[in-house]
Amino acid sequence: MNDESAALTYVRTRDPKVFRLLVERYHQRVFRLVASLLGPHADLDAEEVTQEVFIRMCARLETFRGESKFGTWLFRLAFNRALEYRRHARITVPHVSMEAIEQLASDESTALLDEQRKRLVAGLLEELPDLYRTIINLRYWMDYSIEEIAEMLDTPSGTIKSYLFRAREQLRALAHERGVEFPE
Amino acid sequence: MQDPLETIVGEALSTYPVPTPSSTAISDVLAAGSRYETSRRHKVQWKKRALLISYWACASIASLVILLCVPLPHWRPGALTTWTAWAIPSVGALWLGRASMVRALRDWGTRYFAGKLTL
Numbered sequence: 001m002n003d004e005s006a007a008l009t010y011v012r013t014r015d016p017k018v019f020r021l022l023v024e025r026y027h028q029r030v031f032r033l034v035a036s037l038l039g040p041h042a043d044l045d046a047e048e049v050t051q052e053v054f055i056r057m058c059a060r061l062e063t064f065r066g067e068s069k070f071g072t073w074l075f076r077l078a079f080n081r082a083l084e085y086r087r088h089a090r091i092t093v094p095h096v097s098m099e100a101i102e103q104l105a106s107d108e109s110t111a112l113l114d115e116q117r118k119r120l121v122a123g124l125l126e127e128l129p130d131l132y133r134t135i136i137n138l139r140y141w142m143d144y145s146i147e148e149i150a151e152m153l154d155t156p157s158g159t160i161k162s163y164l165f166r167a168r169e170q171l172r173a174l175a176h177e178r179g180v181e182f183p184e
Numbered sequence: 185m186q187d188p189l190e191t192i193v194g195e196a197l198s199t200y201p202v203p204t205p206s207s208t209a210i211s212d213v214l215a216a217g218s219r220y221e222t223s224r225r226h227k228v229q230w231k232k233r234a235l236l237i238s239y240w241a242c243a244s245i246a247s248l249v250i251l252l253c254v255p256l257p258h259w260r261p262g263a264l265t266t267w268t269a270w271a272i273p274s275v276g277a278l279w280l281g282r283a284s285m286v287r288a289l290r291d292w293g294t295r296y297f298a299g300k301l302t303l
Contacts, residue, residue, distance in 0.1 A: 014221060016214070023213050031205045040200035047209055054213045055220050121196035140190065141197040168189045183188040 003070040011061050023054055026071065030054075030078045032144075033152060036137035037082040039126060042089070049085050053078045072154040079153070083130055117180075124174045132167035139164060239280075243273040 001009070003025065010018040030053055035046035056077055064073050125133055138144045138152070146164075150157040172182050248269065278285075 014225075016218060016221070019217050019221075020214055023210055023217070027205065027210055027213065031203070031209070035203045040197070040203075046203060047205055050205065050209070051213050051216055055216055058217055058220050058224075117192065118196035118199055121193055122200075125193075125196075136193060137197070140194045141200065142202055168187055168193070171193070172189060182192060 004066045007061060007064055007070045008066050011064070019058070022057075022070075026074055027054075029071075029152065030074065032142050033075055033078050033134070033138070034082040036142055037079065037130060037134045038086055039133065039137065040122065040141065042086075045085065045089065046082075049082050050078070052085075053081050056081060069154075071151070075152050076154070079134070086130070120175070120178075120180065121171070124171055127174055128167055128170060132163060132170065135160060135163050136167050136171075236281075240273065240277060243276050244269075247272045247276070 001021070003022070006018050006021055009015065010022065027050065031046060031050045034049045034053065035042075038046050038049070053074075057074060060077065064070065125136060128136065135149060135153075138149045139146070144152070146157050146160050150160045153160070155163075175182050251268070251272070
């Protein structure tokens with residue numbers, strides 16, 4: 001049974017076996033999409049949000065007409081729910097002191113500075129727009145291919161590549177504002 | 185050519201382990217889904233019952249008013265017997281609700297016989 005007909009069957013019958021089938025097929029990818037939007041500092045919340053996404057799926061599945069792919073519909077639901085959660089929750093990011101940034105700007109030789117640079121990047125990522133941060137996390141943290149991200153976000157591969165480029169440019173600009181230069 | 189920033193971002197993010205859902209995550213979702221479904225079904229049943237009761241009350245009052253007010257031929261107030269007071273709204277309810285009743289009966293039959301067959 002393909003995903004679309006499984007979803008439509010579930011709306012009609014509310015059969016728990018069909019629900020299990022859909023959860024087993026999509027749980028991992030929904031979890032990762034949610035985690036990549038919430039960021040590395042909120043991985044515990046990702047599980048809770050993923051559960052809410054599937055409950056919301058049960059409640060709203062009647063609006064799924066089978067005209068689009070079920071995965072696209074579900075990932076959109078997951079993205080919106082995670083976004084909503086992120087806006088309401090207070091997600092704490094590691095603090096990078098001004099001294100550390102100044103030190104990083106003046107000297108780049110030691111392993112300690114390398115570590116600070118990593119923390120700075122992680123902090124700057126939190127300042128990126130939600131879509132850019134999600135794509136960066138999916139690509140460089142979760143190691144998804146461009147095609148997989150494109151499928152997940154229902155966006156052409158070329159657009160994902162351009163978003164990645166723009167996200168890196170924005171990251172570079174944010175670092176520049178703090179006096180840190182990343183190599184071109 | 186790869187942008188050096190890609191390597192920096194990749195290295196920065198690699199310090200965080202890629203999250204994996206806990207071993208009970210799927211069963212937790214299934215349990216939550218089942219709880220949601222039970223409460224949804226409960227709500228739907230109560231909604232149906234409330235609608236049926238209000239329909240029944242409205243139909244009874246309306247038929248009583250009609251019988252008392254409309255001067256039907258060969259009708260006098262004494263003609264309103266217990267039988268007619270019940271029969272008229274009942275026929276109306278059965279007529280209007282025939283489609284949903286047939287559907288409910290068919291669903292019940294499917295569930296009943298499916299249960300019998302699995303036993």
